[in-house]
Amino acid sequence: MRKIAFILVAFSLFSCAEMQQVLDQLPQGTGVLSQAEIGNGLKEALNNGITKQVSKLTATDGFFKNETVKILLPEELQTVDKKLRQIGMSKLADEGLKVINRAAEDAVKEATPIFVDAVKQMSFNDAKNILMGNESSATTYLQNTTSTALYTKFNPVIKNSYTKVGADKVWKEIITKYNSIPLVKKVNPDLTDYTTKKAMEGVFKMIAVEEKDIRTNLASRSSDLLRKVFALQDQK
Structure with a gap:
C-alpha cells in the first residue's frame, strides 16, 4: 500500500530523471503503471459510465420508470x-408527471458530447485524485467540470423537448385548470429550469452507479487496463 501511494506522489512531484531513479530502486514485478496508463484507465472507466448508463436514460421510460432518477413534481406543484386528483382529474395529473420525464429522456441525448470533451481534457493529476479518492470521485469530477456546460446545453433542449413531447400543452392545461379553481393560490412554475436541473441530477446518479460498480466489482473491469489501474485502488 505504501509503495503504491509513494509511486503516485512521485509521478506528480518528480522530474523524469528523478522518477526513473525511484523506479529503478523498486523490486522487479511491482506492476508500476505509467501516467498514461493510469490516465487512460480512468478515462475508459468514465467512458463506460457514459456509454452504458447515460444512454439508458435516453430510452422511453429511461427516467419515468427508473426510481433512482425519476423526476417527481416540485413542492409547489x-x-x-393533489387538488386536480380531488376534483376528478387524476388522468391529467398523471400525464403531467409523465411528460416531464419524457422531456428529460429526450434532452439527455445532448449530454454525451459534453462528457466526452471533459474526459479528454482530464489531466494526470485529475486521474490520480479520482483513482485514489472515494467511490464517487469520478462522478464528482464530471460534475465539477461539466455542470455549467450541461445546464447551458440542456436548458434550451429541455424547452424544445417540452414542445416535442407535448409537455408544454399538458402543463398549460394543468396550470390553467388549477388557477381557475376558486380560492387557490395561483402558480406559474418555471418547469424548464426545474426539469433541466433534475435531468442533470439523473445523469450524474447513473454515472455514479457505473463508477461504484467498477470500483467494487472485479467482473465489471472489462479490460486488462481497467483491471491493472483499479488494482492500485484496491490496495490503497
Whole structure:
C-alpha cells in the first residue's frame, strides 16, 4: 500500500530523471503503471459510465420508470397535483408527471458530447485524485467540470423537448385548470429550469452507479487496463 501511494506522489512531484531513479530502486514485478496508463484507465472507466448508463436514460421510460432518477413534481406543484386528483382529474395529473420525464429522456441525448470533451481534457493529476479518492470521485469530477456546460446545453433542449413531447400543452392545461379553481393560490412554475436541473441530477446518479460498480466489482473491469489501474485502488 505504501509503495503504491509513494509511486503516485512521485509521478506528480518528480522530474523524469528523478522518477526513473525511484523506479529503478523498486523490486522487479511491482506492476508500476505509467501516467498514461493510469490516465487512460480512468478515462475508459468514465467512458463506460457514459456509454452504458447515460444512454439508458435516453430510452422511453429511461427516467419515468427508473426510481433512482425519476423526476417527481416540485413542492409547489404537489399541491396542484393533489387538488386536480380531488376534483376528478387524476388522468391529467398523471400525464403531467409523465411528460416531464419524457422531456428529460429526450434532452439527455445532448449530454454525451459534453462528457466526452471533459474526459479528454482530464489531466494526470485529475486521474490520480479520482483513482485514489472515494467511490464517487469520478462522478464528482464530471460534475465539477461539466455542470455549467450541461445546464447551458440542456436548458434550451429541455424547452424544445417540452414542445416535442407535448409537455408544454399538458402543463398549460394543468396550470390553467388549477388557477381557475376558486380560492387557490395561483402558480406559474418555471418547469424548464426545474426539469433541466433534475435531468442533470439523473445523469450524474447513473454515472455514479457505473463508477461504484467498477470500483467494487472485479467482473465489471472489462479490460486488462481497467483491471491493472483499479488494482492500485484496491490496495490503497
